[in-house]
Amino acid sequence: MSLNVLIIGAVAAGPKAGCRIKRLEPDANVTMLDRDNYISYGGCGIPYYVSGDVADLKGLLSTSFHMVRDPQFFKGAKGVDVQTGVEALAIDRAAKKVRVKDLASGHENDLAYDKLVLATGARPFTPPIAGANLQGVWPVGDLHHAQAIKHAVAQGGVGAAAIIGAGATGLEMAEALADLWGVEVHIIERQDQFLLGVLDPDIARMLQTHMAAQDGVSLHLGADVGGILADDEGKARAVVVDGQEIAVDMVIMATGVRPNDELARAAGLELAQRGGIKVNERMQTSDPDIYAAGDCVSVKNILSGKDAYVPAGSLANRMGRVVGTNVCGGQATFPGVLGSFCIKLFGLSAARTGLNEVEARAMGLDVVAPLVVQADRAHFHPDMAMMYVKLVVEKNSRRLLGLSALGDNGDAVVGRVNAMAGLLAKGGELADLSNLELAYSPPLGAAMDILNTAANVAENMIEGRLRSIAIDEFAKRLASDDSCVIVDVRAIDNAGPYLEQLAPKWRHLPQETIAGREGEVPQDRDVLLICNSGARSYEAMRQLAGAGVTNTYNVGGGVAAVKKWGEPILAPKDEN
Structure with missing residues (x-):
């Protein structure tokens, strides 16, 4: 039968x-x-x-x-x-x-x-927001919704739209409306971070900075939606955000499923x-x-x-x-999930797999989580772009826990995250990543891949050779206290504009000249070493440690990461 x-x-x-x-x-x-x-x-x-x-x-x-x-x-x-x-x-x-x-x-x-x-x-989840059932308010759950949204926009009657929810669907819909149709888009999210629980906070912050810089896109994070208001015909005309009305012609509910x-x-x-x-x-x-x-x-x-x-x-x-x-009687198994994810918004791609730093710490794990910045191809190749990765490793066991990445070349970003997913699924450890063999050609990769570099940075942190300071902490200390000095180890053409505005707190000591000048480094306060990406400042840290100077911290990711994160060091016209 x-x-x-x-x-x-x-x-x-x-x-x-x-x-x-x-x-x-x-x-x-x-x-x-x-x-x-x-x-x-x-x-x-x-x-x-x-x-x-x-x-x-x-x-x-x-x-x-x-x-x-x-x-x-x-x-x-x-x-x-x-x-x-x-x-x-x-x-x-x-x-x-x-x-x-x-x-x-x-x-x-x-x-x-x-x-x-x-x-x-x-099915789409609709939170209890007054006016959520008005005409012109759409979920994004199926092709019927897709047709209705596109038809309304194509008719030319949508000049402004509110997107409630900053998950993947909401952000992708924001790009769709703003980029092609020129719709003014307001992204409204009750949390302080978009893609919360998906992207590492540092990577998410970089993507948020990129989104906020796009024409016609406004971010409202940590915002409360008080309701959706109707016009005389029962159509959505405004969204109340933190007590203020934002006039819109369409509302998209992207509040999850x-x-x-x-x-x-x-x-x-x-x-x-x-x-x-x-x-x-x-x-x-x-x-x-x-x-x-x-x-x-x-x-x-x-x-x-x-x-x-x-x-x-x-x-x-x-x-x-x-x-x-x-x-049919087989014995196939589905082992579970790592939560691998990727997204591309206005030309910038982000991806993750496994646990991010916040999730790992919430589980009670003792981790290191270096932020590493490096070219995704050979540094001399014209197609290269900087990539930003955040690796998460358990200290004692050196077990790999997760990776988040961001960059302009989406194929490179997703390729690294997919490689990490393969290691995570097999219980990979730090040494596996440090020695991971990846195909290399100058147009497609780097001789020392960013994954190998990230593993080596994590090893240096675990073994005490590298003391790192996170971007948000660097920004706070730069702005608020005199308990530290920043020592720029780049060449003067890079460091000059920073010295002009921020000296004496911002100082200059090129990495290649440190030998014999160790005495110029203050001993009475923390010294934050910075370069473009964190590589030369790590070299400087090791040189200084050899001379007995140990009050130093490396700014992970360097100036490149701080800029991408969206924290201005200088006025925009002065940034190099």
């Missing part, structure tokens, strides 16, 4: 599981349901459809060979029966049946299964403490004949061992394949 498989949900994990099942067991009966009429689409591409980078909605619905993934495609090319406009109402686990409803006709019936796959995805786990909950399946269907490594629920995958599930964080909710199309596809294998 043929295996009878029912799949609920047809966007990412569901189609992947269904197609995998048919490849492994061509005689299996696979039926896939979805309450929407749009199925198997790239939801992560919505901002790029709104921006015009993806010209037509079919681009998000099509295969790489330009076939639209509709029910006819799945039936003909994959052997999977798809029923759209059909909602699953309840699961009868004892009878192995699902009650379903045709949304057009209202007709209900039962569908039997041998194995059931829940791929019910997630929640797992669609209600069907599983009603069926008595086990859920994670913070929501999401709980599954084992084989993607089985608490009922061994029911599997779940995609944005509706909670999985394990590989590093912390705790439940994690990480909605992402890439993970959904990987999970779906594991489900398909195991439905």
